[in-house]
Amino acid sequence: MRSLRIIFLKDLMDTLRDRRALIVSVLMPILLFPLLMLILVGVQTRLQETDSERTLRLGIVHHGNAQDWVNGLRNRKGISIVDGFGVTDITGKLDRDEVDAVVLMSRDYDEMHRSDTGTAFISLYYRGGRKLWVRDRISDDLDKLRNQLQDARYSALGISRDQLKVVEWSSVDLSSVREILGMVGGGFVPYFFVLIAFVGCMQPAVDLGVGEKERGSMETLLCAPVGKLSILGGKFFVVACFGLMSALLSVVSLFASVQMVSWFFPDAMPAMIMDTLWDLLRPGVILLIIALLIPICAVFGSVMLCLSMVSNSFKEAQSLMSPLLLVVIVPVAIGLQPGLDIGYRTLMIPFLNVTLITKAIIAGSATVGQILTCFGSMGALAIGSLLICRLVLNRETVWLRNT
Amino acid sequence: MIRVESVCKSFRTRSAPKREFAGKSGGSRTAIDAVRDVSFECKPGRVFALLGPNGAGKTTLLRILATLLTPGAGRVWVDGIDAVARPEAARAHSGFLTGSSGLYDRLSGRETLSYFGSLNGMDRDEILVRTAELAQSLGFESYLDRRVGRYSTGMKQKLSIARTVLHDPQVILFDEPTSGLDVIGAKAIMDWIRRSRDQGKTVLFSTHRMDEVALIAQDLAIIHEGSLCYNGTLDGFMQVYPGRSLEQAFLDAVGQPSGLEDPS
Numbered sequence: 001m002r003s004l005r006i007i008f009l010k011d012l013m014d015t016l017r018d019r020r021a022l023i024v025s026v027l028m029p030i031l032l033f034p035l036l037m038l039i040l041v042g043v044q045t046r047l048q049e050t051d052s053e054r055t056l057r058l059g060i061v062h063h064g065n066a067q068d069w070v071n072g073l074r075n076r077k078g079i080s081i082v083d084g085f086g087v088t089d090i091t092g093k094l095d096r097d098e099v100d101a102v103v104l105m106s107r108d109y110d111e112m113h114r115s116d117t118g119t120a121f122i123s124l125y126y127r128g129g130r131k132l133w134v135r136d137r138i139s140d141d142l143d144k145l146r147n148q149l150q151d152a153r154y155s156a157l158g159i160s161r162d163q164l165k166v167v168e169w170s171s172v173d174l175s176s177v178r179e180i181l182g183m184v185g186g187g188f189v190p191y192f193f194v195l196i197a198f199v200g201c202m203q204p205a206v207d208l209g210v211g212e213k214e215r216g217s218m219e220t221l222l223c224a225p226v227g228k229l230s231i232l233g234g235k236f237f238v239v240a241c242f243g244l245m246s247a248l249l250s251v252v253s254l255f256a257s258v259q260m261v262s263w264f265f266p267d268a269m270p271a272m273i274m275d276t277l278w279d280l281l282r283p284g285v286i287l288l289i290i291a292l293l294i295p296i297c298a299v300f301g302s303v304m305l306c307l308s309m310v311s312n313s314f315k316e317a318q319s320l321m322s323p324l325l326l327v328v329i330v331p332v333a334i335g336l337q338p339g340l341d342i343g344y345r346t347l348m349i350p351f352l353n354v355t356l357i358t359k360a361i362i363a364g365s366a367t368v369g370q371i372l373t374c375f376g377s378m379g380a381l382a383i384g385s386l387l388i389c390r391l392v393l394n395r396e397t398v399w400l401r402n403t
Numbered sequence: 404m405i406r407v408e409s410v411c412k413s414f415r416t417r418s419a420p421k422r423e424f425a426g427k428s429g430g431s432r433t434a435i436d437a438v439r440d441v442s443f444e445c446k447p448g449r450v451f452a453l454l455g456p457n458g459a460g461k462t463t464l465l466r467i468l469a470t471l472l473t474p475g476a477g478r479v480w481v482d483g484i485d486a487v488a489r490p491e492a493a494r495a496h497s498g499f500l501t502g503s504s505g506l507y508d509r510l511s512g513r514e515t516l517s518y519f520g521s522l523n524g525m526d527r528d529e530i531l532v533r534t535a536e537l538a539q540s541l542g543f544e545s546y547l548d549r550r551v552g553r554y555s556t557g558m559k560q561k562l563s564i565a566r567t568v569l570h571d572p573q574v575i576l577f578d579e580p581t582s583g584l585d586v587i588g589a590k591a592i593m594d595w596i597r598r599s600r601d602q603g604k605t606v607l608f609s610t611h612r613m614d615e616v617a618l619i620a621q622d623l624a625i626i627h628e629g630s631l632c633y634n635g636t637l638d639g640f641m642q643v644y645p646g647r648s649l650e651q652a653f654l655d656a657v658g659q660p661s662g663l664e665d666p667s
Contacts, residue, residue, distance in 0.1 A: 006521045010510075017509040216503030220566070222471050224522035225495040396472055397414065 003226035007234025015204045015238055025200040025242045029250035032196070037257040041265050055080050056137050059099035061087055065109035069145055090125050101126035101134045103142070113149050116157065120149075189289065190358045191332050193247045194351065197293055198328060200246025201239050201300040202321060208235045209308025210317045219400055232305070232393060236386070240301035247293045255281050279362065288361050288371070292354055295378035299350070299385050306389035309398050335359070342366075347373040350381045404605050405445040405468060405574055410477035412438040412463055437463040439629040441477070445607050445622065447573070450600045452620035452637070453609040454653060460629040461609040462502060465578050468607070469499035482573045482605070495523065497574040498567035502582070504559040508552030512543065512562050515551060516569055523570035530569075537565040541595065557588035564595060575599055577608035581615065593619055613649040627657040 015021050059082045062070055074081045082099050090102045102125040112118035122142060126134045154161055212218040221231060258277045279285075304321055311317035328351050334340070335355025342360050347353045347370055357374040360366035392398065413434040438460045445451040455461045466472040468479060470490035479486040479493075486493035506515055513534060520530035538544040541561045551559065560580070568575060577596065581589035597619055599606050610616060616623065616637065623640050625633040633640055633656050644652035 003522060006518070010507075010514075010518045013514075014507055014509050215508075216501060216505035217507055218505075219471065219501045219503070220505030220519075220563075221522075223469055223494060223497075223499040223501070223567075224519060225491045225524070226522055227491060400466070400471060 001230075003224075003230040004233040004237075007221075007226070007231055008237045011204075011208055011234055011238040012241065015207065015242065018203070018207060021203040021207060021242065024203045025246045026249060029196050029200065029246045030253045032250060033253040033257040034260065037261050041261060045265075054078075054133070056101070056134065057082060057099045058138065059083065059085065059090070059093055059102035060105075061085065061090065061102065062105045063107045063109070065105050065107075066145075073141065094125060094127055101138055103138070113153070116153065122146075188336070189362070190292075190354045191329075191336065193250065193289065193293060194296060194328060194332055194354065196250045197243040197247040197297050198300055198325060201243035201297060201304050202318075204242045205239045205301070205304035205308045205321075206314055206317045208238060209305050210311040210314060211308075213309070213400070214313065222399060228393065228399070229390070232390065236301050236305055236389075239305055240297040243297035243300050244293055247297070248290065251286060251290065285361055289358060292357070292374070292378070295375065295382045296351075296354065298382035299378070302382065302385040302389040306385075306392050309393055331355075342370060344370075344373055348377045350377060353377055404447055404480070404482060405443075405451075405607060406478075406480040407444070407464075407468070408442050408478045410438055410441045410464070410467060410474045410479060411436065412460075412467060412472060412475050436629050438467065438474070438626075441626070441629075441631050443624050443631065443634045445574075445605050447605045448600060448603045449605070449621045450596060450619050451605075451607040451622040451624070452616040453607060453624050453626060454611075454613075454616060455609070455626035456611075456657060459626045459657075461626055462578055464626065465499065465576055465607075465609055468576055469497065470494055471499075495570070496572055497576060498570070498572040499576045500563055500567040500578060500580055502578045504556075504563045506551045506554075506559055506562060506566070509550060511550050512538075512547045512554075512565075515562060516565060519566050520569050525570060533569055533571070534565075537569065541565055541591065556583050557585065557591075560584055560588060560592065564592065568599070572604075574605045575607070577606070579609055579611065581610070581612065589615075613653060617649050625653060625656045632656045 056079045058073065058079055060070055060073075062083065070081065070083070073079055082093075085093060087104065090104065093099045093102065104123045104125060106112070106121040108118070109120040109122070112120035122145075124135070124138060124142065128135065151161065154164075212221070222228075254277075258274070258281060262274065303324060307320040307324070308317045311320055331349060331352035332355050335352045340346070340356065342356045346356055353374045357366055357370060360370060413436045415432050416435050441460075441464060443451075453461050453464065463472065467474050468481065468486070470481075470486050470493050473487060473490075481493040482496040484493045484496060507518075510518065516534045516537070517530050520533065525533070534547070535544075538547050541564060543558060543561045543565070546554065546558060551562065554562065560583075564580070567577075575596075577592075580592045580596070584592065593615060596606055596608065600619070608620075620637050623633065623635065623637045624631055625640075633643070640652060640656075641647075641649070644655055647655065
């Protein structure tokens with residue numbers, strides 16, 4: 001135990017002096033969220049400004065109908081009316097970006113809305129893939145026009161709008177705001193933290209494993225009267241601690257970033273997003289997520305150290321570790337799908353269970369049994385990977401170069 | 404004292420595929436004998452030189468003596484300790500200077516010695532005293548607190564020696580200790596080996612350089628393709644090849660033409 005502590009402390013100090021490890025495991029997690037928030041704030045502000053300031057170039061094919069409505073739009077600030085073209089030109093005009101949207105009225109529009117029974121048709125053409133904002137800008141006007149004409153017809157028929165409401169149905173979602181936020185935002189929390197913990201573990205694992213073999217210091221260390229288990233243990237704890245430290249720093253960074261946005265850009269982000277973020281940052285949630293990160297980092301530490309030790313070069317170690325990211329990210333991403341049920345069976349699947357339990361924790365619906373199952377599954381994986389690591393590293397040739 | 408009895412060591416390696424372009428999986432695994440039935444003894448107060456061409460098995464043999472590798476067969480005693488059965492105890496009684504300096508660039512010389520001293524069970528005061536002693540005798544006091552990454556090759560080698568003998572082991576193993584060093588650096592190492600011998604330590608070193616062997620070794624073993632070609636005193640070896648220089652005698656021993664024969 002004494003040797004393990006000595007090796008751990010030395011490797012920790014050594015890694016903390018490694019500039020590359022500091023950039024990847026410390027600086028990056030600290031800067032990630034402030035940068036992300038600044039980008040989000042910038043994009044949101046720009047979108048809000050541009051959408052409201054942008055002039056809508058609206059094409060209208062009205063066949064001489066609805067002159068009043070068209071003239072009303074023509075005089076409206078922020079809308080530029082383009083007319084004088086036919087139905088066959090609609091697609092071409094949109095493709096050539098001469099207009100943002102086209103309103104097509106049926107030829108019998110005036111005739112229909114003046115009659116007591118006919119229906120007049122209006123179609124809105126736009127390219128949502130390019131300009132999603134267009135629909136929002138014109139839909140209010142079209143809704144207003146429809147309601148106005150409908151009310152005129154009801155009045156002509158001598159009935160009111162309410163008389164036609166024979167049946168009205170409604171849906172009542174009993175989910176709390178927290179539950180909805182958990183489902184929407186909860187899945188992304190483990191996705192980020194697992195990724196950061198993975199990256200945080202990678203550099204120390206490569207440096208303390210194959211890096212030491214390449215530099216010859218592993219051979220020197222093996223000459224000391226300490227067991228291989230102590231060496232492995234000391235290095236494992238440093239790698240796992242670095243992963244955990246990266247994830248913790250990113251939690252602090254996320255908290256600071258949200259606080260920063262609240263203080264300096266209170267109106268920049270939609271309230272829904274800010275509420276979600278504050279809800280994610282409740283102390284109970286954070287503590288449980290940090291606790292979950294311990295077995296995750298233990299798994300990363302043992303597997304990465306093992307891969308690093310069996311490699312013959314830095315490059316080989318990195319190429320062996322890259323596929324591991326897929327093995328981790330795929331189940332985490334599957335857990336992001338809405339509607340995936342949390343059950344004891346799904347909670348046994350490593351990494352998928354992390355996403356599911358985090359969503360449940362944020363939503364406030366996680367039970368003690370579910371949390372313990374998740375911890376049990378991840379803990380068993382961590383112990384299993386440590387045992388496999390020890391088994392692989394029993395081969396003496398793994399520890400030395402040129403054997 | 405080191406005693407080696409009938410030590411063998413083989414490594415499993417992938418042989419080349421028989422068919423051309425057969426791909427990586429085309430080869431089969433075969434065992435290569437790195438050390439074959441090697442026996443010798445190094446006595447305290449004497450310097451034992453291990454000579455051999457590249458790939459002869461010198462480093463493998465040294466790694467076995469340092470307990471970094473376990474022999475496939477045979478027995479090894481280091482300072483009276485069965486190194487196969489009690490490797491950690493054997494390591495506590497020996498110091499091994501590996502082929503590369505094997506130091507930590509981000510630690511200072513003092514931190515390096517403190518780390519290895521702690522691993523060898525020395526307390527803080529012992530480490531301080533021994534560090535000062537070694538730094539003075541090897542002449543690296545002035546850069547003791549500088550990070551190792553800024554050391555020259557010679558400085559690194561001196562620190563490596565200090566690391567090797569920090570816990571004052573009875574048995575010292577050197578793997579090509581002067582490789583890459585200039586004349587002054589090499590002389591300092593040779594002086595150190597001589598001093599260790601005079602203190603009654605058992606010193607074994609591997610080298611390519613015949614002049615070093617002639618200068619400080621009393622005993623000699625020549626290893627070639629994993630087997631010993633000669634094991635005995637240096638004087639005895641020279642008597643086997645009378646009238647030959649050490650280099651010529653070595654080449655004769657490993658079955659290589661010395662190039663000095665009469666072409667006729």
